[in-house]
Amino acid sequence: MYSFFIWIDADSCPLPVRNWVIDIAKAKALNVNFVANREIPHPKNDAHFKMFVCEKTEGAADDFIFSNVGGNDIVVTRDIPFAARLVEKGIFVMNDRGKVFTKDNIAERLSERNFNLNLAMIGLSGNSARHYGPKELKKFADCFERKTSQLIVNDTFMQKKSAEKK
Template identity: 45%
Template sequence: MAYKFIVWIDGDSCPKKVKDFLFNYSKSKSFLINVVANRKVELPTDNPFINLIIVENLKDAADNHIFDNSSLNDIVVTRDILFAQRLVEKKVTVMNDRGLIFNKDNIQDRLREREFSMNLSAIGFGGGKNNYYGEKEIKKFIAVFEREFQTHVMNEIYNIKL
């Protein structure tokens, strides 16, 4: 059974471990993934459920494409907090690659943390982002994604709007 909802991946910054998991999971569960990026992204050739959408190499082009084409029951995976805020306002399920589901209750805190970090960087403190992505991070992402996926499946089966 193929599901109606789509998983959108902000492909320009998504870690390979996350993409690999999602690609394998989509094949086993028969759901569509749209990877949106401003450049070619390596995709498996044996998975009919994955589409690559290449957008112009302009600021926020991938984000804008996903925003304009995603719907209420879709899931978006992105690291971009400003983009996540737009999706939360649109009521689209959005999560980052570390398993955090953004929502109206936590997005403002994340925006304040982002601004604080940027201010520290601007005055010469901090600036080093934690880009480490290991087993702990991927395991948390997988657990949260699988739970969210099952919620979307049940909502689709029972025709519930998220």
């Protein structure tokens, strides 16, 4: 069992992403925590998958993840203000399109989000209703694979080093 967890902000996570993460997690024995304000379909009777249902209040799922996420974990979320909180905490955060949120880009992402919200408030559509298809899933999958592979190698190395000390 690896020392890191995958946290999925599942309320807005597209079904193709959830299904892909489930398939990869089963193949690699990754620990996945789904967090939402309602039950989301997920593998049951499998110790690698957990579903946390939070209150139906604004930000409850985000707050739960924020309180429980660890330093080597991965968080998948579309919520840019939440991503900013996680980045500040030093957590690896990516969205369902394979974009990684970092200290170098989070301010720009927040600015774009706020601009699009302002456009929507005055009746102009921003670019919020974009299509999610195979191209977007591939970008996510590539980014997710790179990061999980890196964490698996690090975990394996640390376990081997720990075993040698004994």
